[in-house]
Amino acid sequence: MSAAALTVALAGNPNCGKTTLFNNLTGARQKVGNYPGVTVEKREGFCHCRIGEPLRVIDLPGTYSLTAYSEDERVARRYIVRENPDVVANVVDASNLERNLYLTVQLLELERPSVLVLNMTDVADSRGIRVNDKILTDRLGVSVERTVGSRNLGTDELAAALACSVCRPAQPFTLDYGPEVENAIAVLQGRLSANKLEYPARWTAIKLLENDAEIVELVSTLPDGQSMLALAGNLRADLEQATGIDPEMLIANQRYGFVQTLILSAMAADDSDMKTTSDRIDAVLTHRIFGLPIFFGLMWLLFTMVFTFGEYPQTMIEDGFAWLGEFIGATLPDGGLKSLLVEGVIGGVGGVVVFLPNILLLFLGISILEDSGYMARAAFLMDRVMRSAGLHGKSFIPLLLGFGCNVPAIMGARTLDNPRDRLVTILVTPLMSCSARLPVYTVLIAAFFNDAIAGAVLFSIYFLGIVMAIVMAKLFRSVLFPGESEPFVMEMPPYHLPSVRSTLLHMWERAILYLKKAGTIILAVSVLVWFLTNYPGAAPEESYAGIIGHFFEPVLTPLGFDWRIAVSLFAGFTAKEVLVSTLGTIYAIGANGDTAMSLTQALAADPMFSPVTAYALMVFVLLYAPCLPTVAVIRRETNSWKWAGFSVIYPTLLAWVMAYAVVQIGRLIV
Numbered sequence: 001m002s003a004a005a006l007t008v009a010l011a012g013n014p015n016c017g018k019t020t021l022f023n024n025l026t027g028a029r030q031k032v033g034n035y036p037g038v039t040v041e042k043r044e045g046f047c048h049c050r051i052g053e054p055l056r057v058i059d060l061p062g063t064y065s066l067t068a069y070s071e072d073e074r075v076a077r078r079y080i081v082r083e084n085p086d087v088v089a090n091v092v093d094a095s096n097l098e099r100n101l102y103l104t105v106q107l108l109e110l111e112r113p114s115v116l117v118l119n120m121t122d123v124a125d126s127r128g129i130r131v132n133d134k135i136l137t138d139r140l141g142v143s144v145e146r147t148v149g150s151r152n153l154g155t156d157e158l159a160a161a162l163a164c165s166v167c168r169p170a171q172p173f174t175l176d177y178g179p180e181v182e183n184a185i186a187v188l189q190g191r192l193s194a195n196k197l198e199y200p201a202r203w204t205a206i207k208l209l210e211n212d213a214e215i216v217e218l219v220s221t222l223p224d225g226q227s228m229l230a231l232a233g234n235l236r237a238d239l240e241q242a243t244g245i246d247p248e249m250l251i252a253n254q255r256y257g258f259v260q261t262l263i264l265s266a267m268a269a270d271d272s273d274m275k276t277t278s279d280r281i282d283a284v285l286t287h288r289i290f291g292l293p294i295f296f297g298l299m300w301l302l303f304t305m306v307f308t309f310g311e312y313p314q315t316m317i318e319d320g321f322a323w324l325g326e327f328i329g330a331t332l333p334d335g336g337l338k339s340l341l342v343e344g345v346i347g348g349v350g351g352v353v354v355f356l357p358n359i360l361l362l363f364l365g366i367s368i369l370e371d372s373g374y375m376a377r378a379a380f381l382m383d384r385v386m387r388s389a390g391l392h393g394k395s396f397i398p399l400l401l402g403f404g405c406n407v408p409a410i411m412g413a414r415t416l417d418n419p420r421d422r423l424v425t426i427l428v429t430p431l432m433s434c435s436a437r438l439p440v441y442t443v444l445i446a447a448f449f450n451d452a453i454a455g456a457v458l459f460s461i462y463f464l465g466i467v468m469a470i471v472m473a474k475l476f477r478s479v480l481f482p483g484e485s486e487p488f489v490m491e492m493p494p495y496h497l498p499s500v501r502s503t504l505l506h507m508w509e510r511a512i513l514y515l516k517k518a519g520t521i522i523l524a525v526s527v528l529v530w531f532l533t534n535y536p537g538a539a540p541e542e543s544y545a546g547i548i549g550h551f552f553e554p555v556l557t558p559l560g561f562d563w564r565i566a567v568s569l570f571a572g573f574t575a576k577e578v579l580v581s582t583l584g585t586i587y588a589i590g591a592n593g594d595t596a597m598s599l600t601q602a603l604a605a606d607p608m609f610s611p612v613t614a615y616a617l618m619v620f621v622l623l624y625a626p627c628l629p630t631v632a633v634i635r636r637e638t639n640s641w642k643w644a645g646f647s648v649i650y651p652t653l654l655a656w657v658m659a660y661a662v663v664q665i666g667r668l669i670v
Contacts, residue, residue, distance in 0.1 A: 008057045011088050055162055087112070097267055108140060286377050291381045292385075310442070344526050379400070398410065405435065409432065409434075432466065444618055525578045556569075572621070623655035626651070
């Protein structure tokens, strides 16, 4: 790739369609969500436009302003301010200009070359909103491009405009803040101009008056930095005394005033019917009384669909692996190679791959709910429940993401401004049942529960994860992190039909990831488990795996589990699917090569198991220590080994207590 590629930063508010435009420009397949936190780290791709050099496109997390509060907003701000991209593609929602243009004003004050991208113009048109591009260009001094990201319209024109933007000198933009503020800016600007700064002196002066922490730190390193900070402090105090308003608020009010004036001249809207289709749908789905029951009903339908419709392709794949095992078993002579292939590889990897249809159906349902805009409403509905646990309503977004995978879900906690809310959310997110646990539930439910209640049993496990996350959050908030949560403010995106292409691509990517994991981590662990279970050549109970399992068995005996479950749980720490592959390997070996018996049949025939024991095992798998990658990301996000270790110990203790309770209560009932 050319080293001369122009760097384009895609910046804008959450939900303005940046990631969709990024995908259109670069051909990437990043997940597009409808709530903040979908992009928590900047992403990079290349665009080969028809004019000039290729563009290096950076997709930044959504931010409402350059005064960053949450971690993902800091990522966006630091890139724009410090990395100095060649041009900023400032993406705004054309149907919600007033809120989006606040960031635009801040970007222009930073004197970065910019292109204003009016995205979602189809939504604006449907609402009768008309935007005058020429007035925006004249008043802001930037070129304006129209796009409809969801239909890939205007992408070529945008790429050409970005490629040409550096050929045109940036038009100066100066917002008049009124005589008092302007005098203070002039004083600070004069002092700052004497130093060699990497940022414009006027922008830096404004940031000092806003008492921006990062700019204060930067100025403190200058030779006369301390005296300038003292001067800025005096000027802020004088401004507050003269106007009666905090300078940061005073500056923000002026920006909003400018934006409102600009809107009045550049935008017109029909007001004959202010109630949109989204408003009408919200009247039902976010109803004060019926909203939550509808949400839980949709979740129940999703899990029932996963189990019911996934059964048919699952049986076909299972039969295919059974045939393959029989074929290899009949072809190869008895010995180590035959045992490795039939018991280790087919018994282990095959036992995981059969659950691919269930995984895809789960992601199909979640993707449709996300892309339609409903999941943002779910966070709004759950705000009351979250608040009762002392959590922020935004915490529900990482928890929802946890249904897919705990790793990005924990990174999604960056959207939380309050460090206490963020840490508690990180600690309880692994209690949400990720898709990697689904194969464990599926095989146990198929073995011990009939079809009529299978979906309900699966739903109950997922629901238990939500309940335990809320209970533990309440406990942590009361004991470890007391204090009030901040108010919940989140924008509701308009409803729209999910893109078939986006949904299918998302399912395809999940399938590839799942199969890659089966072919790498799970294969490696299956072979290792086969070795540990076959050597030093004695019976399985006396093998290395048996020794390890028997060492931990006393801890699990009160739960009704034996050494085989101990080995599987231990292996499942690498990745939860490995738990199933380990069981597959152990039971295949235990069956003395009877490959016609699937893992489901083998478990159902094991006298150790009962429906109560199976449910207790599901509860244990739901709650016990998160997988190794999740622990690693907790360490990174908290910058603390202490919290990473805590995230392993407390859920394992919780899992034991809850599984024990299930066994004891179950014995009383059954």
